Amino acid sequence: MKKLYQQFNDLNIDTDIQPVDVSDFEKEKVKRAVMKGRKKNYFPKSISVAAAFLVASSITLGLAFPTFAAKLPIVGNVFELFNDDEKYVFEKYDLQSTDIGVTKESNGISVTVTNAVYDGENIAIAYTIESEKDLGERPVLDGKLNTVEFQDLYKDNGYDQNYITKKVSDHEYAGLFVYQLIKGPKPDEINVTWDGDNILNLANVENTFPGDWSFQLTLNILESKTQDFFQTGIHSEANGVDVKLTKMTETPVSTTLYFSEIVDERLATLEDSEWRGVLIDYIVTDNLGNDYNIIHYENTGHSTDFKQDHVSYPRLTTSLFHEDATSVTITPIVNIYKTKNGDGSLELVKAPYPIESMQVDLK
Structure with missing residues (x-):
């Protein structure tokens, strides 16, 4: 999926969704994050x-x-x-x-x-x-x-x-x-x-x-340094989705990016009668053309069960950025889900789509 998402900014997305086989484990991962909006204090640790x-x-x-x-x-x-x-x-x-x-x-x-x-x-x-x-x-x-x-x-x-x-x-x-x-x-x-x-x-x-x-x-513990972006206005906003970069922490082995997400699910999905869930993935690249693997902590995700002002606080852990890179581009990818056949399983409403990228200066 990550390699596919990298092409989204350059492609016209066909909204005709074709099913793709995924493991039961991956299905549970998506369902866990989206369905957190339907159960309070839901912290699945098994x-x-x-x-x-x-x-x-x-x-x-x-x-x-x-x-x-x-x-x-x-x-x-x-x-x-x-x-x-x-x-x-x-x-x-x-x-x-x-x-x-x-x-x-x-x-x-x-x-x-x-x-x-x-x-x-x-x-x-x-x-x-x-x-x-x-x-x-x-x-x-x-x-x-x-x-x-x-x-x-x-x-x-x-x-x-x-x-x-x-x-x-x-x-x-x-x-x-x-x-x-x-x-x-x-x-x-x-x-x-x-x-x-x-x-x-x-x-x-x-x-x-x-x-x-x-x-x-x-x-x-290893040494670290943190840069605060909360007041700098690095954010991406479109179709009821508002993503902000709040801070970045660098250590000798990793870079961690912290975000806040607010989603108006009804506006994002153009749907006002059925339950909808939204998960946001991310693509991270630099100005040298390098793309970065990530470990994504999704926090609560978003669903129509939340109040409209609900905020999710995800973060991405990636490797150190290339020493010659002067900027990093972070592209949010919006995934919209609905329940399927009344059995609680989830399916995509339409193809995942990118919104405006965020630019972070490194020098």
């Missing part, structure tokens, strides 16, 4: 519905389990294994990560935490899975994250979870576990207990492998 994950990391170099450290199944930088994924934003992570190399084994499945990074915006953990069992095409480690310094302030909301996973061979898998710190404390050091209790196959969420993989981790 992996089978929200398909997102907890993360944390960093301890001393694997001296606690030296016999397991030698069993590391994948040699090299785990982050780089995912450089062909649309959510890959980890080019600099290997330069800033803490080496760990600790393995825990349970029920014939070995999980190795290899590296981790905490930059105040996200906590990312790289890990591998090894087993003689067939764990499916997209197995991930699921479990609970407890951090003393957060004082339960991220317990119910204020964070989001994401993942990337890959099958490396018949018995080897690699994963990245990303915990997005949306709203809450960002201490200089965090002490984490990550209790993995299940290997879950995202390609078939009913295919699970219980076990006990517990890691105690410590991470130090």
